[in-house]
Amino acid sequence: MERKINQFLLKWKTDLIRKPLLIIGTRQVGKTYTALDFGKNNYKYVAYFNTDHNTILKDLFKKERSITRLAEALSIISEVPIVKNDTLIIFDNVTDEEIIKGIKLFGYDKNDYHVIAITSSRDSLLKFRGEEFQYKIMTEMDYEEFLWAIGEKEVAEKIRYAYDNHRSCSVHTKALDYFYEYLITGGLPEVVDAYATKKHYGYLDSIKERVFDINKSELLNSKNLIDIERGIEVMESIPKQLEKENKKFQYGVLGYGRRAKEYENSINYLVTNQLVYRSYKIRVAKSPLSSCRELDSFKLYLPDDGLLSMRYNLTKDRLKVDDDVKQALYENHIAHTLVEAGYSLYYYQSEGKAEVNFVIQNRMGKIIPIELATKQGSKVKSLSVFMKKYIVTDAYRITENNFSTKKNVRYLPIYAIFCLNEQLY
Structure with missing residues (x-):
């Protein structure tokens, strides 16, 4: 279904100072579907990770601080090529602090990795505060x-x-x-x-x-x-x-x-x-x-x-x-x-x-x-x-x-x- 947020996502994709994007909204408003559909229609590859109780991701982000090695590891886990500018990386149900710190790495310096994080928890938003992220609130369909x-x-x-x-x-x-x-x-x-x-x-x-x-x-x-x-x-x-x-x-x-x-x-x-x-x-x-x-x-x-x-x-x-x-x-x-x-x-x-x-x-x-x-x-x-x-x-x-x-x-x-x-x- 067509959503107004799609136009925002297209602008985000081409933004010269693009940062990892946090989409926040209550459950069942279409956050995951919208992100996946956007990836399908605008990228060559989509690497999706459900972070809920995901100990593998938590351990990875806790130990690894190199963007290059993180991308390689994420590619192996998802079995999807993670290619700069061609792959949309989606982290869903994000609440864990170690995973949040790991996602932040993609926003410290200009890079060509496109990352979307999704959460329904406003408490998580407090952990995302800083210059490493862009934010978008998603609600029900008007x-x-x-x-x-x-x-x-x-x-x-x-x-x-x-x-x-x-x-x-x-x-x-x-x-x-x-x-x-x-x-x-x-x-x-x-x-x-x-x-x-x-x-x-x-x-x-x-x-x-x-x-x-x-x-x-x-x-x-x-x-x-x-x-x-x-x-x-x-x-x-x-x-x-x-x-x-x-x-x-x-x-x-x-x-x-x-x-x-x-x-x-x-x-x-x-x-x-x-x-x-x-x-x-x-x-x-x-x-x-x-x-x-x-x-x-x-x-x-x-x-x-x-x-x-x-x-x-x-x-x-x-x-x-x-x-x-x-x-x-x-x-x-x-x-x-x-x-x-x-x-x-x-x-x-x-x-x-x-x-x-x-x-x-x-x-x-x-x-x-x-x-x-x-x-x-x-x-x-x-x-x-x-x-x-x-x-x-x-x-x-x-x-x-x-x-x-x-x-x-x-x-x-x-x-x-x-x-x-x-x-x-």
Whole structure:
């Protein structure tokens, strides 16, 4: 399947100051498949190593510090010629410190070995810090990639055209209908592939349930039984948290008498490892937004819409009529799409209870409010108050309607959130 990361990989391959590349992301987002497919299509040889509990590799990297001899040994182990510029070397499931030190050797000086390391552990990222690596975070497929996968690239192109040219979308109804399918299916490559080959929803849910269990099992790496149990409680509570009118994370949803201090470590672990995404409350909006956040007030989101819809036992027909669930899914979709585009998440709530669902800041420091509305006329006042108070020149309001612009507010259909990646610059 075509993924957006492929363009990044092509640039990395031809980079004159190329370093070993670390691809990091949660399990089942397609990291290994993408790296292998990239190697198959762009290199003469691919040498793949699963480093999980691989004592041979660990011993090799512990003893050998010569790049030339390492390449020779890796060629023998993999039974694949390791030729400069012609072989892609892939190290998968990288967490061991000795193996990490060995991979670092390929990044100290300019050389012609092309190396990709893959990990799902954010803890491993700390060990990779330094000038010896380049980094790329990989996430689930967004709606645009979903359209590519199901053979509707033309729909994706027309959405982009409408956004870029401030026009209405000529395939709005079709795009919205496919978006409903995406919300239920989600962006996990295995699930999308099953959907594209016309598997029934029961089969898709069985895959999603397995992935949700895999994500929960990632908590085992925290090595603290209490934190593991509490982390699972937090993940399981997110559907209920988002279905509330006030979507702020509330410990009371977890059970009577639950306190923030008891769950702090678990939530931080989940956020650090991208098992959930966190949006902090701000009462004022000034640059940098990170200085305005209230650490004890936040919302949590799941990184995949399909995992959330599964917890609601959602069907397409129910999605169209259940406003509470629809609002939860729409807000979750906006959240993870913005994170995947590179934004940090914040939401605004004033003393007067005016609320803007999302406030982001691009790399130029520009503050941009994003308001979600599913009912005609709702929350327009909050967005207007925010724009007037902070002299904001650009804002977005997300609806189910077609593209339009009113004064300084661009109205985007919910399916077009992926277009906002361009606002980063």
